[in-house]
Amino acid sequence: MKKEKGTMALEEKEKKTRSDEQKALQKIADQDYKYGFVTDIEMEDFPKGLNEEIVRMISAKKMEPEFMTEWRLKAFRHWLKMSEPKWPHLTYPEVNFNDLYYYAAPKKKDGPKSLDEVDPELLATFEKLGVPLEERELLAGVAVDAVIDSVSVATTFKGKLNEMGIIFCPISEAIKDHPELVQKYLGTVVPYTDNFYATLNSAVFSDGSFVYIPPGVRCPMELSSYFRINASKTGQFERTLIIADKDSYVSYLEGCTAPMRDENQLHAAVVELIALDDAEIKYSTVQNWYAGNKEGVGGIYNFVTKRGICAGKNSKISWTQVETGSAITWKYPSCILKGDHSVGEFYSVALTNNYQQADTGTKMIHLGNDTRSLIVSKGISAGKSNNAYRGLVKISKKAENARNYSQCDSLLIGDQCGAHTYPYLEVENPSAQVEHEATTSKVSEDQIFYLNQRGISTEDAVGMIVSGYAREVFQQLPMEFAVEAQALMSVSLEGSVG
Amino acid sequence: MTETLNIFKDWVQDQSRKGSDFVLSKDFRQRSLSEVRTENFPTRKNEEWRYTPLSSVFDRQPSFAAEAEVNPADVEQLTAAFADAHHLVFIDGHFNRTLSDEISVLARDGIAINLLEDLEPGSQDEVERVIKNAKLTDDNIFRHITQGLARTGLFIELQKNIEITKPLHLLFLGTQSGKTTLSNPINVVHLNPNSRLKIIQQFASVTATKALTIPADYFQIDEGAALEIYKLGLESDETDHLSNTYAQLADAGSLNHHQYLFGSRFTRTNTEINFAGSGSEVVLRGIYLGDKSQHLDIRTYVDHAQPNCMSDQHFRGIMNDHSRGVFNGLVLVREHAQKTNAQQSNKNLLLSRDARVDTKPQLEIHADDVKCAHGATIGELDENALFYLQSRGISKQDAALMLTRAFATEITQEVKLDSLREYIQAEIEARLMEAQNFHV
Numbered sequence: 001m002k003k004e005k006g007t008m009a010l011e012e013k014e015k016k017t018r019s020d021e022q023k024a025l026q027k028i029a030d031q032d033y034k035y036g037f038v039t040d041i042e043m044e045d046f047p048k049g050l051n052e053e054i055v056r057m058i059s060a061k062k063m064e065p066e067f068m069t070e071w072r073l074k075a076f077r078h079w080l081k082m083s084e085p086k087w088p089h090l091t092y093p094e095v096n097f098n099d100l101y102y103y104a105a106p107k108k109k110d111g112p113k114s115l116d117e118v119d120p121e122l123l124a125t126f127e128k129l130g131v132p133l134e135e136r137e138l139l140a141g142v143a144v145d146a147v148i149d150s151v152s153v154a155t156t157f158k159g160k161l162n163e164m165g166i167i168f169c170p171i172s173e174a175i176k177d178h179p180e181l182v183q184k185y186l187g188t189v190v191p192y193t194d195n196f197y198a199t200l201n202s203a204v205f206s207d208g209s210f211v212y213i214p215p216g217v218r219c220p221m222e223l224s225s226y227f228r229i230n231a232s233k234t235g236q237f238e239r240t241l242i243i244a245d246k247d248s249y250v251s252y253l254e255g256c257t258a259p260m261r262d263e264n265q266l267h268a269a270v271v272e273l274i275a276l277d278d279a280e281i282k283y284s285t286v287q288n289w290y291a292g293n294k295e296g297v298g299g300i301y302n303f304v305t306k307r308g309i310c311a312g313k314n315s316k317i318s319w320t321q322v323e324t325g326s327a328i329t330w331k332y333p334s335c336i337l338k339g340d341h342s343v344g345e346f347y348s349v350a351l352t353n354n355y356q357q358a359d360t361g362t363k364m365i366h367l368g369n370d371t372r373s374l375i376v377s378k379g380i381s382a383g384k385s386n387n388a389y390r391g392l393v394k395i396s397k398k399a400e401n402a403r404n405y406s407q408c409d410s411l412l413i414g415d416q417c418g419a420h421t422y423p424y425l426e427v428e429n430p431s432a433q434v435e436h437e438a439t440t441s442k443v444s445e446d447q448i449f450y451l452n453q454r455g456i457s458t459e460d461a462v463g464m465i466v467s468g469y470a471r472e473v474f475q476q477l478p479m480e481f482a483v484e485a486q487a488l489m490s491v492s493l494e495g496s497v498g
Numbered sequence: 499m500t501e502t503l504n505i506f507k508d509w510v511q512d513q514s515r516k517g518s519d520f521v522l523s524k525d526f527r528q529r530s531l532s533e534v535r536t537e538n539f540p541t542r543k544n545e546e547w548r549y550t551p552l553s554s555v556f557d558r559q560p561s562f563a564a565e566a567e568v569n570p571a572d573v574e575q576l577t578a579a580f581a582d583a584h585h586l587v588f589i590d591g592h593f594n595r596t597l598s599d600e601i602s603v604l605a606r607d608g609i610a611i612n613l614l615e616d617l618e619p620g621s622q623d624e625v626e627r628v629i630k631n632a633k634l635t636d637d638n639i640f641r642h643i644t645q646g647l648a649r650t651g652l653f654i655e656l657q658k659n660i661e662i663t664k665p666l667h668l669l670f671l672g673t674q675s676g677k678t679t680l681s682n683p684i685n686v687v688h689l690n691p692n693s694r695l696k697i698i699q700q701f702a703s704v705t706a707t708k709a710l711t712i713p714a715d716y717f718q719i720d721e722g723a724a725l726e727i728y729k730l731g732l733e734s735d736e737t738d739h740l741s742n743t744y745a746q747l748a749d750a751g752s753l754n755h756h757q758y759l760f761g762s763r764f765t766r767t768n769t770e771i772n773f774a775g776s777g778s779e780v781v782l783r784g785i786y787l788g789d790k791s792q793h794l795d796i797r798t799y800v801d802h803a804q805p806n807c808m809s810d811q812h813f814r815g816i817m818n819d820h821s822r823g824v825f826n827g828l829v830l831v832r833e834h835a836q837k838t839n840a841q842q843s844n845k846n847l848l849l850s851r852d853a854r855v856d857t858k859p860q861l862e863i864h865a866d867d868v869k870c871a872h873g874a875t876i877g878e879l880d881e882n883a884l885f886y887l888q889s890r891g892i893s894k895q896d897a898a899l900m901l902t903r904a905f906a907t908e909i910t911q912e913v914k915l916d917s918l919r920e921y922i923q924a925e926i927e928a929r930l931m932e933a934q935n936f937h938v
Contacts, residue, residue, distance in 0.1 A: 087545070089862075395876075412866035415833070421861040423874070426549075430848035430878040440863050440870040 049098045052076060055203050058102065062172045065179055075192035075202035082196045088359040089388045089420055092301065092328055095266055102204045102237070161219075167212040168223055171239050174210035181212055185243055189272040189307045189336070197268040198305040205239035205270070213248035213279070222478050224253040238269040244279035246312065251282040253481055266301045267326075273308030275315035277339065281308060282318045284477050285333075288325035288488050296355025296384075299327025306333035310342030310368075318345040319362065320476040322485040324492040327356060332390065334363035337371035337399075344373040347473040349485075351492050352385030352417070361391035361422075366402040366432070375406035378470045381417035382493060388420035395432040402429065408438040411469055413462070413493070463490040503539055506556045510534050513562070513647055521614035521648050521684075526626050530646035537639045546636045549824040549856040550766055550795045555738045560680040560710045562649070563590040568673055572704055573597050576669055579921045580698060583667035586611070586652070590674055590709075591681035593650050608660035609695070614651040614684060625653050625686050628716050632744040635799050636768050641742045644682040644714045651684035656693040656723075665696035665726075665915060670711065672703035672737060679709045686716045689723035691748075696726040698918060701761070703734040711762075715743040719751040721775065728918055729767075731759035732925065735790065738764040747807075749775030756913060757784035758922050759794050760929055766795040773835075776806040784813040785909050787926060788821025788853070789933045795824035802835040805865075809839075814909050815846040816902060817853035818933040828860040829872070835865050842872035847879065847905055849898075849933075899930055 047054070055076045059069040084094070161168050167178060175182050192202035209225045225240070244250050254271075267289070273281050283306075292299030302325075308317040319333035329352075335344030346362040364373035373393065381387040387410065395402045410419030421438045443465050451461035467474070467486055474482050514520075514531050539556060540547040568589050577585045584604065587597040593613055601611045614625065634641065656662065672679060689695060701711060711733065719725055731739055739762040745753050759765050771780050786794040800809045815823035825844045846855040859872040879901050887897035906926050913919035 410861075410863065412863065412868075415836070415866045417866070418862070418864045420863065421872070423859060425855075425857045425874055425876060427846075427848065427856070427876040428854045430851060430853060432848075432876060432878075434874075434876040436859070436872075436874040438859075438861060438872050440861060440868060442866040442868075 048101055050100070050102055050204065054102055058204055058206065062175070064172075064175050067179070067183055068175055071187065071192065072203050075199050076204075078193055079196070079199040079203055082199060084196050088330055088390070089386065089422075090328055090330060090357050090359050092357075095301070097200070100266065102206075164217050164220070165214040166217060166219055167210065169210055171205075171208045171210040171241060174241075178210075178212070181243065182210070182241070185272070185274055186241055187272075189274060189309045190270050190305050195305060197303045198270050201237045201239060201268050201270045201305070205237040208239040208241070208269070210240070211242040211250060211252060213244045213250045215246040215248060217245075217248045219248070219250040222251050222253050224255065236265070236267045236269070238267075240269070240271040242272070242281055242283070243274045244276065244281045244315075246276045247278040249280045251478060252284070253478060254283070254285045255287075255481070255484070267303065269304045269306075271304070271306040271333075273317055275308065275310050275312065275317050275342075277312030278314045279312060280316040280318075283308070283320070283333070284481055285319075285321040285323075286477075286481055286485050286488065287321070287323045287329070288492070290327075291325050291354065291356050291492075292327040294354050296327070299356070300325065302326040302329045302331065304331040306331060307336065308334070308344075309336040310339050310344060310371075312342070313339040313368075314341045315339050316343040316345070318347075318476070320347040320473065321349070321360075322473070322477070322481075322488065323348070323350040323358060323360060324488045326358075329356075329358040329360055332361050332363055334365070335373065336365045336367065337373065338367045339371075340368040341370045342368055343371070346373075346375045346377070347476045348377045349380070349470040349473045349489070350378070350387055351380040351489060352382065352387045353492055354383040354385060356383075356385040358386070359388045359390055361389045363392040364394070364404060366393075366395045366399040366404070369398075369400040370402070371399060372403045373405075375404070375408070376472055377406075377408040378473055379408070379410040379419055380413065380466060380470070380493070381410065381419045382413035384416045386418040386420070388422060389438075390422040392424040392426070393434055393436070394426045395429050395434065397428040399429055400431050402432040402434075404432075404434045406436040408436070409469070410438070410440040411466065412440065412442045462493060466493060502553075502557055505559065506539075507534060509559060510643055510646065517562075517647070517649075519615070519649055521617070521651065522626060522645060523622060526629075527646050527648070530642040533642040534639060534646055537642065539639055546797060546826065548858075549822075549826070550793065555710070555740070555764055558678045558708075558710065558738070560678045563592075563674045563677070563679040565592045565594075566590055566673055568594070568597070568671070568704075570597065572673075573669070573671065576671070576700065576702055577667065580665070580667045580917055582917065583665045583698060585667045585669060588650065588668070588670045588681070588683060590672055590679050591650060591683065607662060608657040608693075609662055610655045610657075611666075612653045614648065614653060617653060621653065624688075628686050628688065628718055629684075629714075631718075631746065632716055632770075633772075634742060634744060634768070634770050636770070636797060638740075638742065638768070640712045640740045641714050644684060644712050644742075647680070647682060648684050649682070651686070653686045653688075654695075655688045656690060656695050658690040659692045660690075661694040662696070665698050665918075667698045667700065670699075670701045670713070672707040672709040672711070672733060675706045675708050675736070677708065679707075681709055681711045682713065684714050684716075686718075687725065688718045689720055689725055691720045692722040693720075694724045696915065698728045698730070698915075700730040700732065701739060702730070702732045703737055703761075705734060706736065707734045708736040709733065709738070711737060711739045711741075713741045715741070717743070717745040717753065719745065719747045719753060719778075721748045722750045723748075724752040724754075726754040726914065728756045728913065728915070729758065730922070731757065731765055731767075732761040734761065735763050735792075737762045740764075740766045741768065743767070743769045744772070745770070745780070746772045746774050747778040747780065750777040751775065752778065753780045755780070755782050757786075757796065758910075758925070759784065759796070760787045760925060762792065762794075764793045766797070768797045768799075770799040770801070771809065772801045773804045773807040773809075776804045778804075778807045780807075780809045782809070782811040782813070783909050783912055785816065785906055785926070786813070786823050787816045787818075787906075787929055788823055789818045789929065791820040791822075793822050793824075795826070798827040800827075800829045800840065802829065802831040802838045802840060805835050806837045807835070807839075809841070811842045812909060813844045814905065815844070815855055816849065816906065816930075817846065817855055818849045820850070820852045822854045822856075824855075825857040825859065825874075827858070828862065829870060831861075831863045831865050831868055831870065833864045836867040838865065838868040838870065840868070840870045844874045845905075846874075846876045847902065848876065849878070849902070902930055903927065
């Protein structure tokens, strides 16, 4: 009798813990998108739709030189001949490109000279996002080129960077102020004919960041750009161009959030990196755009082309990405290793939950001798999501002594999600050494139980296991980003266990 | 290219009109032929054929050869290696009764071997049922040609609880030079519950044979049954070989499928496995050894549709001279296939400046409680190992041969039939010696 009572008490307790757990999980699962708000700024909208006229209007609006207008038009004409690619492991309704606004900018009288003149609403937006624009910028040591719906509003730290000869400005400004650099490098890594979305971007890109690091200069601070998609139904077409001249170094951070919207928004950015002799570019992304709700309604389509070229000898390009947001992520930050002894790196954590889909990976194209590349990809799938790694390692015939190592792991949380690995290895030179490894595992009950019995809640346990799993990639992130990324992971993940 | 393609297609339709000695029912053949009419040859835009251009294959106009006289010595030389097997010999796409063992005798042991051309109408339905049941993911045009124009093949059925210890040696020999001879046998093997069978499937040719070999294999493995298959691709430099294999396993079935592809100008094998029951095991092994400008492409597709199954793939490529190797494997673990254990490994040795390897080991996983891993490597012989052997007085050439042999042995050692293992190892040795142009 006594014994029975004891068992009952135990059961009771267990029940209670379980319901506590469920409540806690429910709470987090119900958590609304933290950054889901719409800034009330008047939009200077163009008519909807896309035609040559719109392309000309965008170019005229930005007072671009002739060569840019022509380049955009060439891209647009080429785009008309292309069709949307269908090969990735993704499903989504077709995008109606004529139902989008191709240009939206905060309405402004004259350009603000200082932060005081900036629309307070806009500043409040940055405030909520935690962009260190004012005093904090000094403390954080971050120079921000903030982009709200296509036009850079405020750029800080210009003075200090100017002294060193570093150019860090909106690309629209660079087109006007440094046309020679833009004309020389724009489209050299991602030509306007590259792919459907990159071509579209070339035709209609609104703004983005431009960075030039002169020879021998080590950029003293992390350069950072916050992207936000704000106006409803605006396709966001960012264009970023980073050039690291001989023997220079730059670390660039890209952070993305978008307000909650019910309709899917398209984001088709292009990022081009160029590293000359002995230069190094480190590009880090934390992306937590709105992923849609639990039923998979809404969310961002993130179709991005990112590519860097190690043009000079001993150059290095390193991509680090933490992808937790977007309804659909489709991107392959790539490296063309053209210079001898150049190095390409790709570190990625992609987390998908609910109905999110991600098809991401990298391409490492080895052209030069003694080139090396490293790929570390960590996929985490939860809920009903699908997460795919797709990567190419190509060793061309003339690339002697190339070396590649790829590690692509998948972690599954729950039995309704999918994790896929599609590596392509193409080797035409026998001196190459190419290795690919991949494993798939799950957060096991044993691991959770072990942590539970040490008094750690199930949620925290999962968080710990996952951050341990993704640690290799987080280590690559600059400090302030690493913290944010870890926090993002737990927010995106929790609610998926149980 | 479209022109040669159309000529090829017309030829297929033309043959079907003229011929009378086809072995499958008219309805069945018509369906395959209409597929041939509408479907195109896969181009490089097709992900499954990305690294394998076909233009050189259908540039050649095939034809059916009449039954030819063969020198029995040619055949004996090939069968002698497997003295302890039952031999079934096909020459240029025709079954040869004189050179084969008497098949009706085998029925005593509980194994029914029927030529498709000898089938009673009822058993024909059985064969067609098995074929129709096969849903291939790379349902390529060659399989439809094979079926639309099928003139010979085997239907092998093993009774319940029967184990045949003596392997079946199926020899497909090409002897015709000049015209490209079409050989398109269909092999259907059905193992009833708890039966066991071993098959050596050898494709070979007399020197200078010109042929297009497009076999289709269907294996149905019932509860607790076990099939061991060793496929040897040893055809001439002037032969193109494109095969399709489909295996379906019921509960606790087992399949051991080895491929040793050393011959042919152009080889493409497609092996698709379907787990229809739980607790089954599939082991896929293979070596592709290329020389001159050979093209060797192995595709595998393993569909874990049921829980608790194991699949283990290990393929190795050794590429010499201008040869090109392709591995394209996919493991699919479906939603409810929990407790799946799937391994996939592909290792490649590039022995020459001009050789090339493209590999695509893929995993598609929809269940969480699984153990899945894959790996791929591509590289040349280890400098240090070569140096070590040389420092012991072994010539560079011998050292390279030794290391390459060792690389292959990791696969061949798993061949359970002694005579066959020795035969394969000797074949590898001979071919490596012949290549002689090690890039070391």
